[in-house]
Amino acid sequence: MSDDDAAEAAEGEASTDDSSEDSSTSGGTVPVGVKLGSTRTVIALPDSHGTENRIVRTLTCMATYEDALTGEEKVLYGEEAAREYPDRVEYMLRSGLPEDEDRAEMTKKFFEALIEENDIPADSGVVYAIPTIDNPAGLENLKSVIEDSGIGISLMESYPESLCGSIPAFGDDLEAIDEIFISVNMGSTNLEASAYRRGEQLAPFTTGAVTGNEVDRMIANYVEEETQGRVNIDTQTAREYKEEHADFVDFEPFTDIIQQPGGGTHEFTIERSVMDAVDEYLDDTVDELANTFLPELANDYMKVYQLALDRPVVITGGMACIPGIVEEFERRLSEELNRDIEATAADQPDVAPTVGAQRIAARLVENS
Ligand SMILES: Nc1ncnc2c1ncn2[C@@H]1O[C@H](COP(=O)(O)OP(=O)(O)OP(=O)(O)O)[C@@H](O)[C@H]1O
Ligand SMILES: [Mg+2]
Known part of the structure; x- marks a missing residue:
């Protein structure tokens, strides 16, 4: 990834500043990775030189208005x-997937607008990174969004x-597909853990109880406590504090600083609220893994469990x-399991699912 892309991803802007509109490599099928996430949607595709990835990253929300003319x-x-x-922005995937037909329709409009504005080519091979959630109706709706989109013709x-x-996290190529390991996805609406054996997903576990969104709600509550009730922030602001x-x-x-309703401002300092919330989040994550996911994995696939825990x-x-x-997770999980556990993460864990999907797409396009 180029520095520009990294800076842009960090900024969270919806547009890209790639000077070239042409993202195709050699006029052939363009490999694209997409993640339609509840908080952010991320797309990765080769830049105009075909050497680096161009990353498009935006909040997954939309509003419609009538053209005045x-x-x-x-x-x-x-x-x-x-x-x-x-006042009327919609976060269509707030719960992780399009819950109903209306939200699926909105997601289609959002995705079309995003594709158009960023010139994602129709002649593309697209791999979608999909959440593991036991919600067949929601997954069906997501499927219709994907299938009705204008990209991924090939x-x-x-x-x-x-x-x-x-x-x-494993390397510059698709090394992970040949490995046995455990992966934990820490998202906004879900905590997910699975074991993988050469790309096969085993013993998938998800919970909606330990989530980034819950951390935001905790931060908002703790800020109120920490400021003796003088400061009320919404969860959007809490998310920004956290990030x-x-x-x-x-x-x-x-x-x-907040504006007082009667005029004037109030300045306050946050010492504990953010870290108390993420601290609890990490404890709860380790607890879910050590006491629910891992025992289930051990029960169903003892050998995989043993092999996977010997690796990061x-x-x-x-x-x-x-x-x-990563280090704090290692420390707490090791303590909880009473054995040395190693952990690892990609450089940018938030865009990593999209980048991984893009690499799979590149391989599939190459093979087809
Ligand atoms: N730099 C950061 N520091 C702390 N938290 C972050 C940072 N970047 C993103 N997050 C948090 O990560 C969560 C989003 O993660 P991710 O993009 O993986 O979720 P998602 O795929 O949209 O959600 P899900 O799969 O749970 O529906 C949000 O709670 C967001 O605030
Ligand atoms: Mg996710």
Whole structure:
């Protein structure tokens, strides 16, 4: 990934500043990776030189408005929609998948607008990183979004998000597909863990109880407590605090300012709220793994369990971006299991599922 792409991914802007509109490599089928996530949607494809990935990353939300001149319905998505239409912006995948037909329709509009604005080529082979969730209706709706999209004419496949997210953690190619390991995906609406044996998903476990969204709610509550009820923040602001300040290595207290309803401002400092919340999150994650997922894996696949725990556990997903979380996860899981556990993560765990999906797409396109 180029520095530009990295900076852009870090900024979370909806657009890309790649100077070239042409993302095809040699005029052939373009391999594309896509993750339609509940918080963010990420697309990866080769840049105009075909050497580096171009990353498109945007909030998964949209608002529609009527064109003032033509009366036509216009679609606005991502950060722009969230900023300009806070009153009616829709997060269609808030629960992780399109829950009903209306949300599926909205997701289609969102995805079409995103594809068009970023010139994702129709002649492409697309691999989707899909969450492992036991919700057949939601998965069916997601499938219809994927199948009705204008991209992936040559090839359309889906692979589990936690497998895709592990690929960049193992190396520059598809090494992960030949390995036996455990992957933990730390998302906004779900915690997912699976074992993989040469790409085969075993003993998948998911819970909606330990999530990035829950951390945001905790932060909002703790901020109220920490400021003796003087400061109320919404979960969007809580998420921003978490993404900017959570740090297991060297967290620094930070200040913010709110407007008082009667005029004037109030400045406050946050010392504990963010880290208390992510600390509990990590404890709960380790608890779910040690006491539910791993016993089930051991029960169903004892040999895989033994082999996998001798290797690094891969953590992926947005919550894995918190600095120092890999080491802290290692320490706490080792303590809980009473044996040495190693952990690892890709450089950018939040975009890793998309990057992994893109690599699979490249291989499938090459083979076809
Ligand atoms: N740099 C960061 N620091 C801390 N948290 C982060 C960071 N980046 C993203 N997150 C958090 O990670 C979560 C999003 O993770 P991810 O993108 O993997 O989720 P998702 O795939 O959309 O959700 P899910 O699969 O659970 O539906 C959010 O709670 C977000 O606030
Ligand atoms: Mg996810």
